Amino acid sequence: MKRKKTFSQEELRYLKLLAQQYPTVQAASSEIINLQAILNLPKGTEHFISDLHGEYEAFLHILNSCSGVIKEKVDDLYAATISKADRDELCTLIYYPEDKLEQLHETYEDMDEWYRITLHRLIEICRWVSSKYTRSKVRKALPRDYAYIIDELLHTHYEETDKRDYYENIISTIIDLGQADRFIEAVSAVIKRMAVDHMHIVGDIFDRGPRADVIMDSLLDYHSVDIQWGNHDILWMGAASGSRTLVATVLANSIHYNNLEVIETGYGISLRPLSVFANEVYKDCDVHRFAVKLTGPDADQYSEKDKLLSARMHKAITIILFKLEGQKLLRHPEYGMADRLLLDKIDYEHKCITIDGVTYPLEDTDFPTVDPKDPYTLTPEENSVIDQLTASFQRSEKLQKHVRFLYSKGSLYKVFNGNLLFHGCIPMTEDGQLLTFTLGGKERKGKEFFDYVDTAARQAYYLKPGSDERRLGMDLLWFLWAGRNSPIFGRDRMTTFERRLIKDESAWTEPKNAYYTHYQDPAVCDLLLKEFGLEGPHCHIINGHIPVKSKKGESPIKGGGKLLVIDGGFCRAYQPTTGIAGYTLIYNSWVMRIVSHQPFCGRKEAIEENKDIANSSQVFERMESRLKIAQTDIGRKLQAQSDDLRNLVEAFKAGAVLEDHRE
Known part of the structure; x- marks a missing residue:
């Protein structure tokens, strides 16, 4: 005789709640049958894409063609x-x-x-x-x-x-x-x-390309997507949160690359306060080191007056940025970046600076708003300009909508169907250990550090404006953008100062974190996967961030197939480096394969002449048998639901929960 099942009081409370949705044995049994049928279907197809960088026409074509x-x-x-x-x-x-x-x-x-x-x-x-x-x-x-x-x-x-x-x-x-x-x-x-069941965007939707806002609009309408924040996404999230430092960074980058359409047209943010200020304060200044990069078919349309104004604006916002970054470093000695306080190290008499024991001549020391005795304090006029610009970022309804979406669908990392997704790196020491950070008054590394930072990033946007907790969150967003060995920056330093003011390119070096050496070792990849709770032959780390130099024979497959770098250069600016125009990683019920894309001819030519993006595909892993939904994360949740319903049927039959046959 079958032993009668007993239920704890906690189990009964839950089963009685479940019975409100499935009030009879028949209702619960029907749902069990439905769930079991779903569990035996093939796994849905996942696509992984990274580093879109505002290249909206190519991305929309990839989206429409399903790679x-x-x-x-x-x-x-x-x-x-x-x-x-x-x-x-x-x-x-x-x-x-x-x-x-x-x-x-x-x-x-x-x-x-x-x-x-x-x-x-x-x-x-x-x-x-x-x-x-x-x-x-x-x-x-x-x-x-x-x-x-x-x-x-x-x-x-x-x-x-x-x-x-x-x-x-x-x-x-x-x-x-x-x-x-x-x-x-x-x-x-x-x-x-x-054709695509779920899309993963492994970071960097923003910057470099013309219209990240158009990409964001398309993702808002996409049926199933998640996003792992890249450093350029964090940058815009911080600007939308009200970080003056990250607003200045967004503007300095966008002006430098002549990419203002997304700011002015896409998000309706006026740069008039900056242009008026720059024209007044920097009208007699040397701005040759701040000339804007003009590329593409429209490069010839700019007059010398336009170029001069852009250079003045670029210099003005960059000096504001250097000051604000300095304030942040002084406020947070725990970042361990005191060596990046550079404005106070300038030798104006000899027009040089000493960095890491090396003295470099400076190409420009004409800084009318910098007080050598108090270099990190903004002038009243600079304060007014950056406050106005920050308010414009916070008032942009479209930008706020997009950033809320990044927070709701995004995270610093994601574990999904046996894969660990993040944009940059898991910071490591030279000897192959997890790098420890002391932030928030506690030492953290690996998954614990990622979880802490993910929570802090949300505080920057959602906590009360003006609160200490929100400001700490915004400062941490800056650390993620440019901090030493940040998990989404992954370098020792960001050399914006050196690039703008020092001609010697040896000063521009930005050493990568040791992760980018160790990730070639399959054993290291296994250890990193285990840190995030993953083990098994079909588990992988999936990264973006560092463009793969495909034209030089570099493979996106690292660590003996345990790690994949899928930054193939969607953005035109990176295509000379990669030799291709992006990757899509496709994971269906049979295989994992990488599709490499050639440059896109443009929407108009694609429609009129039926021209598609040329693709080549490489299968790098085959499943022993066809994967079913039962073997996925969603399948495990469905199986848990099925098990709960079986318990409910048992409870009905035992009389522990009473059926309700009322219609």
């Missing part, structure tokens, strides 16, 4: 029956349905036959990419206006004669009612939605 997966599906289905030109056109239609349809209307006089053929093909592609999901999950992804029709077409067996007539009638009705364009847009959206 080349849609083209692979189209070629698999139709390579033997459709010409390459027609397959390319079909792919472009899926990527950019509205724009492509507009072009095709000018090409075809009678669209009906084209509609009929195309709708059949799109439904077939949609059926294939959605085949490994439950019908319920697919339904939830369908656009409301066409959910019933798409569901019917996906699950109608065309081979049966009576069903074929039914299928064809639906297609004809869509065309006759003038709904074909909207229906194509809807099906294309479903194809893209089902």
Whole structure:
């Protein structure tokens, strides 16, 4: 005789709450059956991308093409029956349905036959990419206006004669009612939605490229995404939180690289206070070391007056930045960065500075707002300018919306399906030990340090403005951006001062943390994974941050396959270094593979000429058998739910919890 199960009072309290949702044996049993069915489905496809750096056109194309997966599906289905030109056109239609349809209307006089053929093909592609999901999950992804029709077409067996007539009638009705364009847009959206189950952005959405705000808008609408903060994301998060130092950093970087569109157009932040101040205070100053980098097709459109104003603005905000950084270092001796206090080390008489025992001549010592006896104090005018600019960052509704999203979907690191994701590094000592930081009055390293910093980063944004706790959080955001061996900066120092004022490039060196040497050792990777609770043959560390020099033969696969660096140079500025234009790491139910992308021709050419990004794919790990949802993090949660429901059924049968058959 089966022994009667007993329940603790705590278990009964929980089961009675669960019974409110599943009030009968039948209801609980049905849900158990549903959960077990889901657990036996193949694992969803994950995509990992990093270091987007504002390169919005290329990123949106990668998003629309699902990193080349849609083209692979189209070629698999139709390579033997459709010409390459027609397959390319079909792919472009899926990527950019509205724009492509507009072009095709000018090409075809009678669209009906084209509609009929195309709708059949799109439904077939949609059926294939959605085949490994439950019908319920697919339904939830369908656009409301066409959910019933798409569901019917996906699950109608065309081979049966009576069903074929039914299928064809639906297609004809869509065309006759003038709904074909909207229906194509809807099906294309479903194809893209089902081709990628979840997206990981492994840091650095912001800076260098033109429009990080456009990328953020696309991520806001994405069905399933998480973000691991990169140093450039932390920079903007700190600026939005009200850190004057990080506002000055954002502006100094953006002016230096002539990348103000995202600030002025994207986020509606006016730079007039800075331009007026710079033109007045720096009008007679030497600004040659602060000339703005002008690249690209628009470089010739700037007049000498424009260039001069930009250089003055760049110098003005950089001097404010040096002062604010100095204040921060004086306030936090625990950062261990007193050697980076440089304004007070300038020898104005001899126009030089001594750093780490080496004396360098300075190219510029013309600093009208710097008092050599009190170099880190802002003038009243500088205070006013940086306060106005900081208030503008805090008032930008769009920026605040994007930063809230970064906090809600982001973190310093993530453990997901056996992989450890973070942007930069796990700081290590030269002898291969975890580096210890003394912050917040306590020594911390490894996971404990990451967890502490993640919490402090949130305090910078969410705690009461003006409070000591919020200011400490904002200071820590700066430390993450530029602090010695910060886990998302990963270098000994940031040499902005040297780069602006010293000609000798040997002073510009920014030594990397020892992590970047040790991560080639599989045993070290295993130890780091274990620090975050991961063990096993299919566990990996996934990083961005340091561009992989692919053109020089460097591989993104490190540590005997235990670690992957997926910064392949999405941003045009980094492509001469990498030789490619980005990576996507794809992890499906069968394999892990890295897709390398070639430079994007541009949205206009892609639509008009059906040009795609050229991709090459390398499989570096195969699963012993097809992974099922039961073997994923989500699967373990679903299994726990199933176990709880089994306990509820037992409780119903034992009379410990009473069924409620009321409807």
